[in-house]
Amino acid sequence: MKISQVTVRKRLYFALVFLVIAFAALIIRLSYVQLVAGAEITKKAEDSWRRDIPFQAKRGEILDRNGIRLAYNISSPTIMAIPIQVKDKRETARQLSGPLGMSEDLLFKMLSKRESSVELKPGGRKLTAEKAQEILALKLPGIVVSEDNKRFYPYRNLAAHVLGFTGSYNQGLTGLELQYDERLTGFKGSVSYLADAAGRKMPQSSDQFMPPLDGLSLQLTIDQTIQSIVERELDQAMLQYQANSVIAIAMNPNTGEIYAMGSRPTFQPDKYQEVPVEVYNRNLPIWMTYEPGSTFKIITLAAALEEGKVDLEHERFYDPGYIEVGGAKLRCWKKGGHGSQTFLEVVENSCNPGFVTLGQRLGKEKLFSYIYDFGFGKKTGIDLKGEENGIMFKPKQVGPVELATTAFGQGVSVTPIQQITAVSAAINGGKLFKPFVSKSWIQPKTGMVLEETKPELVRQVVSPETSKKVREALEKVVAQGTGAKAFLDGYRVGGKTGTAQKVVNGRYSPNEHIVSFIGFAPADNPQLVVYVAVDNPQGIQFGGVVAAPIVRNIMADALPHLGVKPRTEQVEKEFKFGEPRIVTVPNLVGKTVSDLYEDMNSNFQLATSGTGNTVIRQAPSAGARVDQGSVIRIYLGASD
Known part of the structure; x- marks a missing residue:
């Protein structure tokens, strides 16, 4: 069949038009790729070629209220490999096995991976700067050092349960390290370079450095000095009483700020693996629940005074040693009772039958209303993980016996943080504050305070007049x-x-007790409240004998540190038989030896040092208050 010239021309025309259109589309596409999408495509290409070496951000420091560092970071480099750049994998593995403490076969396996970069772990992680330099000095191709750091706790176990600790990748695992992990962590940085398909660095390409963004620093309400005082007393109590556990909290009753919080057993944050999990995972001051005993009577007392149910000084109460309630005989701790006494003496003597009477006068609705208003039965909201609620009777469970036992602190369960928070409200003017340990967030480079925690008033529980009483x-x-x-x-x-x-196996144990004491000072304007609880001390098991001296020791050192000055006016102590009286040290400087012995009396013993006839120095100094019979050391010299 013969094709006509017209048909040929048409076909050539359509072919030409198609080629023109195709060529135009190609030009448009190339123009788009070059002029419009070029940057994006180049970026995608570079992203596929780019290899990153990560740089960890510095984790934010944790500081005490005065800026003392309680947790911070120290340099701890990590060794990484870029497998494609490692020329002799077997020889490289051999040279690294010694310094890293890893097997040659394991290192060879890691260096043979088809990955852009490999972390040589565990031996290559968190090294000292000296060890990293030793490895760099080998000048092994493909082996690089990534800057890293690890957490350091300079005061070892100080406030360990509050601070918590971090894991191998600097992630928070417990305590404040976990509570505020996101803010403390910051954001990673990196060094990026371009590599070809074989992993070789592209010639004439430049590295890109994206600096890490360091985490924020956290300043606490914790006072390192007061915390150290508390830790000292906790250690001493465990040594002296061989207890199951000891708990202590020191708090500003007017704000809810925690000055110190600790317990025993304890641990070192960077060695937490050395203790059982329950030791580091339970912050006892906020986790442990137990029957409080007579410290709970403060709540009953405050409620009775607020409701006008008792006149402490003029109303009398007779204690035969027990009180019968609902067919049960509830006994006083003193066998035979205290006899006739004012209700103020009921408080002084911690008389159970007297407090049962106060509870009965209040009735269950009123008493439990105040108990809940003081914060018992629910979490305080302190900014620490692991807080428990405690256990209160449900209203329908409260009969005459339950009302009576609650009034003197038996049958209910509380946490130490609830106890100290409630008592703070009872003695600070009636204000219940939310306790807290996080004071402010600080920008690490500038030192600027970005966020500050203010004291949070929960409610007014009792009047200032009641609180004063x-x-x-x-x-x-x-x-x-x-x-x-x-x-x-x-x-x-x-x-x-x-x-x-x-309570042991569902019954009250006659041999196991939790003894406690809560104290505050100055009594007319409280600046510090301290709570100590000792679980099952060996030997004497009374709060007034075991826990009270611990609180005294903490306050003796903490009050001067807080700037609370001693005064001469205070309620005169009633000395019991055998207790040493407290006397004032006289000024002996300038006296001759003959005058000295004529003026001295049985209040002191003398110890002398030096030669001469005149006292030139003494210790303790004049005006100090010491136990009767204490030794005064005098230093003798020649008179001027």
């Missing part, structure tokens, strides 16, 4: 009652003892 009664407990061993000469101390039987 509670303080005065509790000061008498220390000066003249069961809290005598917390008496601190020069400081007006108030407080309350607690001795509670432990």
Whole structure:
């Protein structure tokens, strides 16, 4: 069949048009790729060629209230490999095996991976700077050092349960390290380079460095000095009493700020693997629940005073040693009872039948209303993980016996943080504050405070007038009652003892107790409140004997640190038989030896140092208050 010239021309025309259109489309596409999408395509290509070496951000420091570092970072480089750049994998593995403490076969396997970069772990992680330099000095192709750091706790186990600790990748695992992990962590940085398909660095390409963004620094309400004082006393208590555990909290009653919080057993944050998980995973001051015993009587006292149910000074109560309630005989701790006494003496003597009477006068609705208003039965909201609620009777469970036992702190369960928070409200003017340990967030480079925690008032529980009466009664407990061993000469101390039987296998144990003491000072204007609880101390098991002296020791050192000055006016201590009286050291400087012995009396013993006839120095200095019979050391020299 013969094709006509017209048909040929048409076909050539259509072919030409198609080629023109195709060529135009190609030009448009190339123009788009070059002029419009070029940057994006280039970026995608570079992304596929790019290899990153990560740089960890510095984790934010944790500081005490005065800026002392409690947790910070120290340099700890990590060794990485870029497998494609490693020329002799077997020889490289051999040279690295010694310094890294890893097997040659394991390293060879890692160096043979088809990955852009490999972390040589575990031996290559968190090294010292010296070890990293040793490895760099080998000049092994494809082996690089990635800057890294690890957490350091300079005061070892100080506030360990509060601070918590981090894992191998600097991630928070417990305590504040976990609570505020995101803010403390910051954001990673990296060094990026371009590599071909074989992993070789492209010639004439430049590295890109994206600096890490360091985490924020966290400043606490914790005072390192007061925390150290508390830790010292916790260690001493465990050594002396061989207890199951010891708990202590020191707090500003007017704000809710925690000055110190600790417990035993404890651990070192960077060696947490050396202790059982329950030791580091349970912050006892906020986790442990137990029957509080007589420290809970402060709540009953405050409620009775607020409701006008008792006149402490003029109303009397007779204690035969027990009180019968609902067919049960509830006994006083003192066999035979205290006899006739004022209700102020009921408080001083921690008389159970007297407090049962106060609970009965209030009734279950009123008493439990105040208990809940003081914060019991629910979490305080402190900014730490692991807080428990405690256990209260449900209203339908409260009969005459339950009402009576609750009034003196038995049958209910509380946490230490609830106890100290509630008592703070009872003695600070009636204000319940939310406790907290995080004071502010700080920008690490500039030192600028970005966010600050303000004291949070939860509610007004009792009136300032009631609170004043509670303080005065509790000061008498220390000066003249069961809290005598917390008496601190020069400081007006108030407080309350607690001795509670432990429940073992569903029954109250006659041999196991939790003994406690809560104290505050100055009694007329509280600046510090301290709570100590000792679980099952060996030997004597009374709060006034075991826990009260611990609180006294903490306050003796913490109050001067807080700038609370001693005073001469305080409720006179009622000394019991055998207790040493407190006397004032006289000024002996300038006296001759002959005058000295004529003027001295049985209040002191003398120890001399040096030669001469005149006292040139003495210790303790004049005006100090010491126990009667204490030794005064005098230094003798020649008179001027």
